[in-house]
Amino acid sequence: xxxxxxxxxxxxxxxxxxxxxxxxxxxxxxxxxxxxxxxxxxxxxxxxxxxxxxxxxxxxxxxxxxxxxxxxxxxxxxxxxxxxxxxxxxxxxxxxxxxxxxxxxxxxxxxxxx
Amino acid sequence: xxxxxxxxxxxxxxxxxxxxxxxxxxxxxxxxxxxxxxxxxxxxxxxxxxxxxxxxxxxxxxxxxxxxxxxxxxxxxxxxxxxxxxxxxxxxxxxxxxxxxxxxxxxxxx
Numbered sequence: 001x002x003x004x005x006x007x008x009x010x011x012x013x014x015x016x017x018x019x020x021x022x023x024x025x026x027x028x029x030x031x032x033x034x035x036x037x038x039x040x041x042x043x044x045x046x047x048x049x050x051x052x053x054x055x056x057x058x059x060x061x062x063x064x065x066x067x068x069x070x071x072x073x074x075x076x077x078x079x080x081x082x083x084x085x086x087x088x089x090x091x092x093x094x095x096x097x098x099x100x101x102x103x104x105x106x107x108x109x110x111x112x113x114x
Numbered sequence: 115x116x117x118x119x120x121x122x123x124x125x126x127x128x129x130x131x132x133x134x135x136x137x138x139x140x141x142x143x144x145x146x147x148x149x150x151x152x153x154x155x156x157x158x159x160x161x162x163x164x165x166x167x168x169x170x171x172x173x174x175x176x177x178x179x180x181x182x183x184x185x186x187x188x189x190x191x192x193x194x195x196x197x198x199x200x201x202x203x204x205x206x207x208x209x210x211x212x213x214x215x216x217x218x219x220x221x222x223x224x
Contacts, residue, residue: 043214
């Protein structure tokens with residue numbers, strides 16, 4: 001298995017632009033997580049899905065952030081409009097099972113908003 | 115709100131030293147505690163501890179879960195420069211929710 005695949009690996013955009021981050025989880029995994037990592041705040045859970053259904057989005061910073069999971073093999077995290085404070089590394093992770101098992105992480109998307 | 119706190123924030127040791135990292139948590143419907151190592155890129159999985167497996171060991175790394183104290187420790191013995199990384203603790207709760215602590219940055223000097 002190729003693991004969790006995220007794209008793009010790097011994104012530089014101007015303030016106010018829309019940004020879409022993509023994630024392909026490991027086949028067969030039924031939970032998907034979006035995390036944001038910064039030096040100041042560490043690894044923050046933004047939202048997670050279970051069987052394609054958003055379960056907890058309380059970590060989403062504000063309405064500018066939205067996430068979708070239209071099917072078991074694809075998810076997007078969208079920021080519109082983007083702001084410089086959104087600059088961070090965004091990780092997608094997936095796991096399997098009704099009980100917690102280890103989550104496998106993608107390589108992350110480094111987002112820079114200028 | 116689920117909370118996971120790690121200490122210390124960072125530490126510097128020399129090769130051969132032993133380090134002990136701490137993780138404490140407050141979560142609703144605890145299911146598991148996981149340790150990850152993060153070097154340059156994505157976190158990689160080390161251990162998972164649950165009510166049925168409160169102690170794990172792999173080589174120089176070992177971890178114990180104390181459900182009474184709502185905490186866990188990660189020990190690294192005979193440290194090597196390759197152990198330099200951020201060590202992350204995560205707690206799994208009902209519904210597969212996984213919440214991470216802020217991490218402990220470990221630097222092992224030659």
